[in-house]
Amino acid sequence: MALDCDFDVVIVNYNGARVLGAALSSCLAEGVPATSCIVVDNGSRDASQALVRDDFPGVIWIGNPCNAGFARAVNQGLRQARAKLVLILNNDAELLPGALASLSACFAAHPQAAVIAPRLVDAGGAAQNVAAPWPRWWREILPKSLLKRLAPQHFGGRLAQVGEDRTVASVIGAAMAVRRSAVANFGPMDEDFFFYLEETEWCERAWRHGWQVWFCPGASVRHRLGATAKRFEAAARIEFHRSRLLYARKMEGFWAWAFLVLWLPIRTAIDWLAQGILTLASFGALAAARQRFRVYGHLLVWHLRGRPSHLGLPDKCREP
Numbered sequence: 001m002a003l004d005c006d007f008d009v010v011i012v013n014y015n016g017a018r019v020l021g022a023a024l025s026s027c028l029a030e031g032v033p034a035t036s037c038i039v040v041d042n043g044s045r046d047a048s049q050a051l052v053r054d055d056f057p058g059v060i061w062i063g064n065p066c067n068a069g070f071a072r073a074v075n076q077g078l079r080q081a082r083a084k085l086v087l088i089l090n091n092d093a094e095l096l097p098g099a100l101a102s103l104s105a106c107f108a109a110h111p112q113a114a115v116i117a118p119r120l121v122d123a124g125g126a127a128q129n130v131a132a133p134w135p136r137w138w139r140e141i142l143p144k145s146l147l148k149r150l151a152p153q154h155f156g157g158r159l160a161q162v163g164e165d166r167t168v169a170s171v172i173g174a175a176m177a178v179r180r181s182a183v184a185n186f187g188p189m190d191e192d193f194f195f196y197l198e199e200t201e202w203c204e205r206a207w208r209h210g211w212q213v214w215f216c217p218g219a220s221v222r223h224r225l226g227a228t229a230k231r232f233e234a235a236a237r238i239e240f241h242r243s244r245l246l247y248a249r250k251m252e253g254f255w256a257w258a259f260l261v262l263w264l265p266i267r268t269a270i271d272w273l274a275q276g277i278l279t280l281a282s283f284g285a286l287a288a289a290r291q292r293f294r295v296y297g298h299l300l301v302w303h304l305r306g307r308p309s310h311l312g313l314p315d316k317c318r319e320p
Contacts, residue, residue, distance in 0.1 A: 006084045007100050007177075008036045010077030012070055014315075016091035017047040019224065024056050026094035027087075034058030038080050040073040042066070043315050066317040070173070071189035071198040078188060081180065090174045092224040096121075099219040103177045106165060106216035114182035114211035115203055117171035118219035128225060130215055131168035134204050135197065135247050137256040140263060165216045170203030175221040182211050190250070195236070195313055196243040204251060233291070234298035238312045241268075241299065245307075265303035272296035 009027045013020055020039070027037050037059045039052055043066040052059050062076050074088055085107060087100065099118055106116050120128040133139075176199065186209035189198050203213045241264055248257040275293035284290060302311055310316075 007032060007087055007104070008038060008081040008083040008085075009087045009089055010038045010040065010074060010081065011089050011091050012040050012042065012073040012077070013044060013048055013091045014042040014067060015044045015046045015048065017044070017051050019092045020048055021051055021055060022094050023089060023091050024052070024059060026096075027089070028056075030095050030097070030100045032100070035060065036083060038062065038077045040064070040077045042068050042073055043317075045315075064317070067313065067315040068317050069191065069194035069198075071193050072191045074198075075188040075191065078178075078180070078183065084180055085177055086180055087175070087177045088173065089221070090223065093120075093175050094222045096220040096222060099221060102219035103216060106214060106218065107177070107179060109165070110212065110214055112210070112212045113214045114179050114186065114206040115171060115213045116177045116219075117168070117213075117215050118175055118177075118221045119215075119217040120172065120174060120221055120223045122225065123222065128172075128223060130172050131170065132172065132200055133169050134200065134251070135244060137248060137252060137259050137263075140244075140260060140267070163217055165214055165218075168213055168215050169207070170200040171213060171215065173199035174223045174225075182206065185209055186211060192246055192250075193243050194316065195239040197240075197247050198243070201247060201251060232313055234295045235311075235313045237295055237299050238302050241303070242307065242312065265300060268296055268300045268303060272300050 009032055011020070011023055024037060024039075028034065034056060035058045037056070039048075039059055040062045041048055042064050049061060049063065052061050060080060062073075062080065064073065064076075068076075077088070078086060085104065087103070089095070103116055103118060107113055110116075117130045120130050122128060186206050189202050190205075193201060206213060244264070245257060245260055248260050272293060275289050275296055278286060278289040279293050282289065302308070305311075
């Protein structure tokens with residue numbers, strides 16, 4: 001199949017040998033040459049490198065000795081890319097037929113688009129959420145049920161059901177295409193973010209520089225949602241709170257950051273106590289409550305210890 005668009009694909013991988021082959025195969029099936037596929041590996045200890053070497057000759061392999069984080073790995077891939085358009089794809093995501101051609105057409109239709117997200121679907125074809133609002137401190141106070149009523153297109157996943165192109169504040173990083181000339185203007189991903197909110201900050205920065213972010217549902221990608229977060233639930237929550245505070249400091253200002261430094265541990269303590277009471281009331285019979293009690297406990301300890309940088313997801317590169 002010949003591809004009538006100029007795309008490179010960057011896939012960030014971390015111990016993803018079980019799913020990486022399907023992601024690469026879907027790119028090749030869409031007509032992307034192997035030499036235009038770039039795998040940036042964050043210190044995997046599984047058979048990922050052997051898989052690429054043996055089954056996907058020509059694919060570019062960039063190996064980090066440790067887990068450098070999503071943003072740094074994406075930037076490594078972008079520096080290697082030469083095409084006008086670059087698709088950033090999770091290792092647990094697969095392109096569905098016609099995805100790249102539809103994304104290319106969307107870029108042509110929207111010349112100010114810097115970032116475009118395709119439709120995301122699960123293994124059964126059900127739509128996943130594809131967009132998110134910019135984080136704001138006041139949203140941390142409101143219940144999620146209220147947020148879903150106020151902005152269902154962001155918090156309820158309904159945007160994934162629409163059939164027309166539309167602008168969005170930011171997109172989900174599982175699959176997003178970028179225009180390299182735009183990235184040259186507003187800059188690469190912020191490598192201070194290790195895991196979570198790096199793509200959100202990138203999108204808000206693009207808007208601030210006069211570019212646009214679009215959702216184009218004509219392109220579809222199958223995605224296995226949240227594999228890393230499910231494997232390391234407590235550590236992932238720590239990373240999210242770390243990124244949320246960083247986002248506040250960088251994008252919302254000092255007072256928003258100061259408020260969240262106080263509010264996030266208070267909210268975590270409330271959640272921990274609530275799950276503890278539920279666990280006691282059920283005599284430990286509710287496995288979900290026990291798990292949430294454990295996760296919130298780890299998160300609360302992290303806050304009370306002063307949010308140490310070495311805690312969180314495993315195999316992280318040491319800070320210079």
